[in-house]
Amino acid sequence: MPGFEIFGAEERKQVNDVLETGVLMRYGFDSMRNNHWKAKEFEIAFAKKMKADHCQLVSSGTAALTVALAAAGIGAGDEVIMPTFTFVASFESILALGAVPILVDIDDTLTLNPQAVEAAITSKTKCVMPVHMCGSMANLKALKVICDTHNLILLEDACQAIGGTYEGKPLGSYGDLGCFSFDYVKTITCGEGGAVLTNNEKFALHADYYQDHGHDHVGSDRGAESHPYMGYNFRISELNAAVGLAQLEKLDNILQKQKENYTIIREVLQTIDEVTFRSVPEGGEENYSFLSFYLPTAELAQKVHKALSNSGIDACFYWFTNNWHYINGWEHLRNLKSLSNLPAEVKSQMQDLNNTDFSKSDAIMSRTISSLIKIGWDKKQVGQRAEAMKMAITSVL
Numbered sequence: 001m002p003g004f005e006i007f008g009a010e011e012r013k014q015v016n017d018v019l020e021t022g023v024l025m026r027y028g029f030d031s032m033r034n035n036h037w038k039a040k041e042f043e044i045a046f047a048k049k050m051k052a053d054h055c056q057l058v059s060s061g062t063a064a065l066t067v068a069l070a071a072a073g074i075g076a077g078d079e080v081i082m083p084t085f086t087f088v089a090s091f092e093s094i095l096a097l098g099a100v101p102i103l104v105d106i107d108d109t110l111t112l113n114p115q116a117v118e119a120a121i122t123s124k125t126k127c128v129m130p131v132h133m134c135g136s137m138a139n140l141k142a143l144k145v146i147c148d149t150h151n152l153i154l155l156e157d158a159c160q161a162i163g164g165t166y167e168g169k170p171l172g173s174y175g176d177l178g179c180f181s182f183d184y185v186k187t188i189t190c191g192e193g194g195a196v197l198t199n200n201e202k203f204a205l206h207a208d209y210y211q212d213h214g215h216d217h218v219g220s221d222r223g224a225e226s227h228p229y230m231g232y233n234f235r236i237s238e239l240n241a242a243v244g245l246a247q248l249e250k251l252d253n254i255l256q257k258q259k260e261n262y263t264i265i266r267e268v269l270q271t272i273d274e275v276t277f278r279s280v281p282e283g284g285e286e287n288y289s290f291l292s293f294y295l296p297t298a299e300l301a302q303k304v305h306k307a308l309s310n311s312g313i314d315a316c317f318y319w320f321t322n323n324w325h326y327i328n329g330w331e332h333l334r335n336l337k338s339l340s341n342l343p344a345e346v347k348s349q350m351q352d353l354n355n356t357d358f359s360k361s362d363a364i365m366s367r368t369i370s371s372l373i374k375i376g377w378d379k380k381q382v383g384q385r386a387e388a389m390k391m392a393i394t395s396v397l
């Protein structure tokens with residue numbers, strides 16, 4: 001996920017357009033802004049690129065998830081099904097709205113297990129939130145059938161999988177809503193930023209209102225606008241949007257380079273009998289930002305992870321004990337440690353996460369290692385990395 005690897009003259013030019021006028025806000029100041037509307041321009045370009053009808057740019061990926069949930073009318077006591085392997089933003093956004101995160105197992109796609117989703121549905125369930133971790137996707141077809149059957153919203157978190165596709169559709173455009181992050185370590189970056197995609201006109205309008213204090217953005221006098229609903233401030237600034245515009249132009253090249261580098265490493269690792277790879281649902285194509293593979297046992301995976309690190313091979317992750325991405329590390333969530341009193345619905349409906357059986361997730365995560373794929377590596381470096389990885393892995397087998 002290398003947006004920061006390629007910050008250059010194009011980004012500086014876009015930001016300078018904004019600095020020259022000094023209009024750092026995305027709305028208003030029409031006569032001062034020399035016709036620069038970076039956020040609007042980005043939204044149009046991104047919606048087109050992602051084959052969606054509407055894009056709403058916001059201040060982060062976490063904001064995107066929050067705005068998407070709010071736009072779909074999800075609030076107090078509504079249950080949102082999410083995976084055990086994800087970024088903390090999944091439950092943060094759900095809890096921010098007074099809704100209830102319900103955690104369920106993943107399968108060997110490293111994303112939501114559709115059977116576990118179905119088993120977790122109650123009369124309070126409103127939304128299913130697959131998270132396309134590490135560049136590849138959930139079984140969206142199976143999840144869509146479940147959502148259609150039970151009248152649930154399908155909200156894709158595509159923050160780590162921009163540019164991947166499923167049945168020919170860009171990830172993030174398949175569900176009712178899709179969310180992206182452009183934080184500093186994502187495939188393309190705005191510094192900080194995020195986006196919500198949808199083909200649903202009502203959700204698009206609601207997202208537009210919600211991310212800017214409920215403003216309806218009708219007319220050109222901000223002070224005179226009406227406010228159909230209460231909102232919040234999740235706006236992106238023109239400076240951040242300007243960076244994103246330049247990065248979006250580079251997305252195709254990034255994806256191509258990731259695919260090349262991923263393929264070189266995969267071809268070497270697949271000569272090792274004990275190594276298998278995450279499964280990609282039929283009809284899906286990854287964005288190749290990570291190469292994730294399995295060892296036969298947890299013990300071997302831990303040894304391999306140590307051997308990789310001892311060999312000086314950077315950017316290999318063992319998520320099972322990494323405190324950001326897997327439930328093992330979320331002690332604060334498991335014990336509901338919050339700064340303030342939580343809504344009664346959250347307290348009464350949350351699972352007892354310290355005593356919920358996630359052995360199916362454990363059986364997969366404890367054997368998983370992911371290598372980040374950088375685009376700055378040249379062919380020789382990737383080849384060397386692949387061979388060094390193979391040596392480290394085989395040394396402990």
Ligand SMILES: *Cc1c(COP(=O)(O)O)cnc(C)c1O
Nearest residue numbers: 060061062087089159160181183
């Ligand atoms: C990065 C990320 C987010 C949150 O994005 P921010 O822009 O950092 O708030 C949400 N979900 C996933 C899967 C992510 O990787």
